[in-house]
Amino acid sequence: MRGKYTKFVLLTPALLVVLVITAYPLINTFTLSLREWRLDRSPTPGDFVGLDNYVRAFGDRFFWNSVQVTITFTIISVVMSVVIGLAMALILQKPSKLNTLVKTTLIFPFAVSPALKGFSWRFMLNPSWGIYDTMMDAVFPFASDVVWLAHPFWAQFWLAVSEVWGWAPLIALMFIGALGSISPDIFESAKVEGANNYQLFRHVTLPLLRPVIVIITLLKTIFSLKMFDQVVTMTGGGPGRATQTLNYFVYLQGFRYIDMGYASALAYLLIVALTIFAIFYVRALSGEGI
Amino acid sequence: MVFDKRILRFGLLMVLIIAALLAIIGCAAPAPVPQESTGAGTGEQEAAAEISPEMQAELEKFDLQPGKPYEGTELNFLICCATAAQFHALAEKSNTEFYELTGIKVQWGDVPYGSFQEKLVTEATSASDTYDLFAFTDAWGAGLKPYMIPISDKVEGVDHIALSDYPEAYVQASRGLDGELYGLPLRGHPFMFFYREDVFEDLGLEVPTTWAEMEEAAEVIKAETDMYPLSVYYGINAGQNTFWWEALLWSNGGDLFDENWKPIFNNEAGVEATERYISWLEKEYTSPGSVSFNEQEGNEEFIQGRAAMFMGWWWMYSRMTDCERGAEGVCENTGFATAPSWEGKGQPRTYGHVWPMGINEFSNNKEAAWEYMKWIHSAEVQKEIVMDKSAPEVSTNVATRISVLNDPEVNEVNNGLPKVGGEILEEARTNPIIPEWLEILGILEVGINDMATGAEIQPTLDQMAADVEEIMERGGYYDK
Numbered sequence: 209m210r211g212k213y214t215k216f217v218l219l220t221p222a223l224l225v226v227l228v229i230t231a232y233p234l235i236n237t238f239t240l241s242l243r244e245w246r247l248d249r250s251p252t253p254g255d256f257v258g259l260d261n262y263v264r265a266f267g268d269r270f271f272w273n274s275v276q277v278t279i280t281f282t283i284i285s286v287v288m289s290v291v292i293g294l295a296m297a298l299i300l301q302k303p304s305k306l307n308t309l310v311k312t313t314l315i316f317p318f319a320v321s322p323a324l325k326g327f328s329w330r331f332m333l334n335p336s337w338g339i340y341d342t343m344m345d346a347v348f349p350f351a352s353d354v355v356w357l358a359h360p361f362w363a364q365f366w367l368a369v370s371e372v373w374g375w376a377p378l379i380a381l382m383f384i385g386a387l388g389s390i391s392p393d394i395f396e397s398a399k400v401e402g403a404n405n406y407q408l409f410r411h412v413t414l415p416l417l418r419p420v421i422v423i424i425t426l427l428k429t430i431f432s433l434k435m436f437d438q439v440v441t442m443t444g445g446g447p448g449r450a451t452q453t454l455n456y457f458v459y460l461q462g463f464r465y466i467d468m469g470y471a472s473a474l475a476y477l478l479i480v481a482l483t484i485f486a487i488f489y490v491r492a493l494s495g496e497g498i
Numbered sequence: 499m500v501f502d503k504r505i506l507r508f509g510l511l512m513v514l515i516i517a518a519l520l521a522i523i524g525c526a527a528p529a530p531v532p533q534e535s536t537g538a539g540t541g542e543q544e545a546a547a548e549i550s551p552e553m554q555a556e557l558e559k560f561d562l563q564p565g566k567p568y569e570g571t572e573l574n575f576l577i578c579c580a581t582a583a584q585f586h587a588l589a590e591k592s593n594t595e596f597y598e599l600t601g602i603k604v605q606w607g608d609v610p611y612g613s614f615q616e617k618l619v620t621e622a623t624s625a626s627d628t629y630d631l632f633a634f635t636d637a638w639g640a641g642l643k644p645y646m647i648p649i650s651d652k653v654e655g656v657d658h659i660a661l662s663d664y665p666e667a668y669v670q671a672s673r674g675l676d677g678e679l680y681g682l683p684l685r686g687h688p689f690m691f692f693y694r695e696d697v698f699e700d701l702g703l704e705v706p707t708t709w710a711e712m713e714e715a716a717e718v719i720k721a722e723t724d725m726y727p728l729s730v731y732y733g734i735n736a737g738q739n740t741f742w743w744e745a746l747l748w749s750n751g752g753d754l755f756d757e758n759w760k761p762i763f764n765n766e767a768g769v770e771a772t773e774r775y776i777s778w779l780e781k782e783y784t785s786p787g788s789v790s791f792n793e794q795e796g797n798e799e800f801i802q803g804r805a806a807m808f809m810g811w812w813w814m815y816s817r818m819t820d821c822e823r824g825a826e827g828v829c830e831n832t833g834f835a836t837a838p839s840w841e842g843k844g845q846p847r848t849y850g851h852v853w854p855m856g857i858n859e860f861s862n863n864k865e866a867a868w869e870y871m872k873w874i875h876s877a878e879v880q881k882e883i884v885m886d887k888s889a890p891e892v893s894t895n896v897a898t899r900i901s902v903l904n905d906p907e908v909n910e911v912n913n914g915l916p917k918v919g920g921e922i923l924e925e926a927r928t929n930p931i932i933p934e935w936l937e938i939l940g941i942l943e944v945g946i947n948d949m950a951t952g953a954e955i956q957p958t959l960d961q962m963a964a965d966v967e968e969i970m971e972r973g974g975y976y977d978k
Contacts, residue, residue, distance in 0.1 A: 358786070
C-alpha cells in the first residue's frame, strides 16, 4: 500500500495547486492566443482566428525588434553578471573580517526592487543632475556630451548595468559557495607542479566551477529574457524602441493597447523560449549535462 | 498499515477540500452581467430625516435628493495622484461638505499615474464592482466607455450642469463613439506657454505670439544668459512628447488624419512642423537631456531655473510658483501666455487635455455615484476649490467650467490664469477618441523620440504614417 499509492496521494495537493495556478492559465492563454479579443471592443473573447495572431507576430517588425533587443540585452547582462560575479568571488573568497562584512552586504543590491532600481538609475544618469553622469563626465571628459539614456547603444548598456548591479553580487555569493567546496589539496598539488596563479585559475578553478557557471548562466539567461521592470521605469522602451524587450512588448499589447489575443500569442512565444532554457537548466541541475 | 490509511485519508481530504474550493470559486465567478441601476444605494433609507431650511437650500442648489436616501453608502472612486493639489482639495471636501449633505462617504483611490491605465483597464474589464466611479484621461476613454453607463439623460435632468458651460474639446472627449456622454469633465488642462518674466524684462524681450518670435527670443537668451532658452521633453512617456508637436502641427494647418482616417501628419505641413520641433534640440535651445526627458523632468528644468521658457499644462503653475520648491527667482517670475501661433497662419491651436469622470457599469451604487457627480461637477464646488489658497497642498487653479474660468473673483486670486486658460480652450481640440488611439500614440511618441535622437524626419514620418495606417486598417476604418 505504502509503496504503490502513498507517493501519489502525497503529491496530489501539490499537483492540484500547480494545475490551478500554472496549467489553467497556460491553457487559457493558449486558447486566447487563437482568438480575436480587443478588450476595448468586447468584455469577452471573440471568434477563433486560428494562427492569425502568430502569423501577425512573425510579420510584425516591432516584434522582431523586441526579439533582437531581448537577445542583445540578455547577452550583455549575462556575460557581465557572470564575469563580474566571478571576479568578485575570487577577490572575496579568502577569509577575513572585511570580506565577511562585504559578503554580508552583497545581498542588498539584489534585494532592491527592480522597479526602484530603474527609477534610481534613471535619476543617476540624468544629464542635468545625475550623480553617475557627473562622475562619468569627470572621469571621461570627452563623454560629457553623451546623454546616456538617449543613445540606443548606451541605453541598452545602462539597462544591462542596472541589472548587473543587482545580480552580480548574488552570483558572487553563489561562486563563493562553489569555490569553498573545492578541496584545497587540488590547488596545493597544482602549485607543487609549478602552476602560477593564472594557470591555477585557467586549468583548475574554471574547470571545477564549470557546472556552477552553466547553472548560473542558464538561470540568469531565463531572468534576462523576461526583463521588464527596469524597462518601464528607466527607459520606457526608448530611445525609439531601442530597449523595448519582448516582455515589455507583450505588456504594451496587452495592457496599453488591450489587444488580448495578440498579447497572448506573443506571451506564448516568450514562454516557448523560456521553456527551452528551463529544460537546459533542469538538465544541468540534475547533472545530465545540456 | 494504520499509518498508510491515515495518509490516504489525509490525501483524500485535501483533494476534497481543494475540489470544493475550486467548485466554490467557479460558482462564485458568474459571467459578467452589468448591474441594473436599482435607483437606490446600499444604504438607502426610506424615512426622510428632518431637514433644516439651510440644508434644503444646499440640497436644491446641487440638485441632491433630500432625506439622505443613500446615507451609509461608501463610494470608491478610482483616480490617480490623489495627493496632487488639484485632486487633494476635492477629496478633502468630499468627505466633509458632501458627506454632511448626503451621508455618502467617498474613498478616493491613489494609483500612480504610470500604472493608472492598467489599473483602470483591469478594474473595468473584469466586471468588478469594487469601484463605483472612474476618472480617466481622454485618450483612454474610448476603450473604457463600453464599461461605463451613459449619462446624457441624467445630465439633461440637472439644471446646474450645462454642457454649454464646458469647453467643446472637453465635452467631445467625454463622449463615446455613439455620441453618448459617458463622463463629465472633472479636471481639464489647457496647454500653456510659461516664461521667466525677469529674464524677458532684463533682455528687453516681448512675450512671443508666434513660434518665430519664440525662436528669436531663444537666440537672445542663449547668447546672453547661461540658461537654456527652452525646456522641451522628447522622451517616451505616455505620449507626452506629442503635446508640443501637435501644437506646432495644428497651428501650421496640419492634422493627424484626413476625413477618411488616413494619416496625413507626414505631408508638407507635418514635415515642416516636425522639422521645427526637432530643430530646437539641434540649435541647443533645450538641454541635450531633453531627448529622454518626460514632462515632469522638462518642467523641473524650468522650476530649477535652468530654462527660461516651457510649455505644459496649467496645473503646473502652482508648482512653478511654489517658492519652497524651485530655484531662487522662479516662483515670483513665472509668467504665462497662450501658446505661440504659426506666423501668418492664424490662431494657436493646442491640445485641451481632460479627465472625465464616469460611473462604472458594474457598480452597485450607481444612483449614489450620480449624486456625487452632481455635487462635484457643480460650478460652486469648482469655484470654492480654486479660491482656496490656504495651503500649498490644496492650492490649485484647475477648473473646467467656463463660468468659473471667467469669474472675476477666481481670476483675482489666481493671477488671471483661469481667464487665459479659458481663451486657450476656446481654440483647443482633443485627440481622436477612438479605441485605436493608444496604439497610435505609441507609434507617434516613439517616432518623435527616434527623430529627436537623429532619425531622418521625412522617412520616419512616412514610416509612422504607414504604421498608423496599418492599425486603422486592422480596426476596419477603410473600405476593402
